[in-house]
Amino acid sequence: MSFEIKIWGCRGSIPVSSPDHVRFGGSTACVEININGDIVIVDAGSGIRELGTDLLKRGTRAANLLLSHGHYDHIMGLPFFYPVYKADMQLHIWSGHTNRNPCTHDIISEFMREPYLPVSLDIMHASMNFHDVKEGAEVDLGNGNTAVSCATNHPGGCFAWRVTDGKQTFVYWSDHEHGDDETDARLTKFAEGADVLVYDAMYTDEEYPSLKKGFGHSTWRKGCEFAQKAGVRQLLLFHHAPERTDSQLEAIEARAHKVFSGASAARDGQIIKLD
Template sequence: MSFKVKFWGVRGSIATPSPRHIAFGGNTSCVEVKLGGRTLILDAGTGIRNLGHWLLKRGETSAELLLSHTHWDHINGFPFFSPAFRRGCRFVIRAGHVADSGGIERVFSSQMAEPFFPVPLNKMGASFVFEDFRAGDNFSLGDGIHVRTAPLNHPDGATGYRIEYGGKSMCYVTDTEHVPGKPDENILKLIEGADLVIYDSTYTDREYENHVGWGHSTWQEGVRLSLAANVRQLAIFHHDPDHEDSFMERLEADARQVWTGALVARENMRINLL
């Protein structure tokens, strides 16, 4: 039995392949969660490309993909996810925000239709199961894996996840915008007592003043929510593309001074809960 988390993409909005984004990483959102012999993937940003190569190297042929939402930075790595082109591979893809607007299969198919991509979804090779639910639903994935969800405050909708396994829990809460001075009750209920919370920390509180309505939050709000909900550890995530390594190093020092339970997510960082 194991509960292991690995970050393959931690950047928000757009990938940043630059020498000033090496220490923390430039790929967009993708997190791998290993639960015993099962693999869950949270979001399909550009980080999923490297994850795909690693899955093939390990001989893995199946995974569950849970999407926070379908803005480009969270799905545009999927056409480059190498296991999806292999016959014999199988992936279940779930989303909680598009059930009333055509469903998640339509979104993925449209992304890979002409004139956007040369290979259509139905030619990829692997088999896919697309499942839509509504944010707020709870479900089981079998093998003792339980998932709770909650709606997030983001343009076009988004879903937060709580994954429970072996007596441990982690939450994935991105992309979401807070209201200053008014903690989001949906999030507080979702993350209560969690061992790890991965939270949208695109801005600092000072930067947020100029980005109200953009759909993102701050690392300071992540700390406030975590402390209010008795969270064990916070992973600051979805870094602004303009936050270069030097900025992120200062941010990390500031966050650690405020709360020792806070850390800044980096590409290839691993966290073991079991």
């Protein structure tokens, strides 16, 4: 039995590239969960391009992709996820459907068209299966693996995802603004007992109240607080602000680690093996 998590993109908002963005990486949101060879992907930010190349090398021909929401930084990589152009690839894409959100098919098809891209959905030769999920409904990922969603507090709506094989549990809780007590409590309960929690730690305490309130994101300190309350083993601070340099992230990581010893800052390429 193996349950392996790999971070392919941990940056928020927009991909970045500079000598100051080397150690943590600059690709936007994409996380792979490999459960005994079954591939579950959360979000299709720019990091999914490299994952796609790797999946082709591995000969993988099936995957489930869970989308948190349709903001660009979470879907922009999909046209560059080369497995979608392979006729023998099976991709299931799941996202939350509310009155405020378009259905999963439209999130992708409305972005993959002229004049935004030269290609549209119909040149993706893979078997593309779009699913609209109601909050809290269990998604069957096959072989006993499941995912469940929980709505976060984010402009336009967004889902957190909890993925488990019945033994190990991974929770992806990104793009969330803390502060609504009922929502925070519901999500903390949702994350309860997770082995690994990815959390939206875009801002610092100093930035948040004065500059960033109402933007739909949270802080590393709130991530530590929720992770401790939820009895999470390992917290990965995620959705790093584009302007945050490697040395600033190392300083944040050190501060967070003092507050909660299970906290660290996510890095592109990082692998966590659970057993």
